Amino acid sequence: MKAWSAALGSELAGWPGVASRPMFGFSALYRGKHIFAILPRTRGMGSANSLAFKLENAKPRIFLELRDEPRISTTVMRASRWFVFELTADSDLNDALDWLRIAYEAAR
DSSP states (O other), rough: OOOHHHHHHHHHHHHHHHEEEEETTEEEEETTTTTEEEESSSOOSSTTEEEEEEEOOOOOHHHHHHHHOTTTEOOOOOOOEEEEEOOOOTTTHHHHHHHHHHHHOOOO
16 A cells, blocks of 8 residues: 555645645645545555545535445545545556545545
8 A cells, every 4th residue: 555655645746736744644635725635654544555535525426426436435534524445456546546636626
């Protein structure tokens, strides 16, 4: 997961207004003042191969897509709209990046 997390972090660092800050074994990703994702550094969110993202202002159709995605689960922080994406292979990186992009766009 460290390699996957590093690859995702490098990609996200190039997005406008994205800042990364360490947070309890994770890298917290912000768009301006709004947190939109957590990538693992020394521990995972749920499992060792997972990342979390926040969908604060997403459109209703996004929540329907979440329900149909088997790699996504909710967390105890569901009320604050946090979701966990489980990576199992390199091929999951593009889908993880798509969800991170949606979270980034919702963080306005």
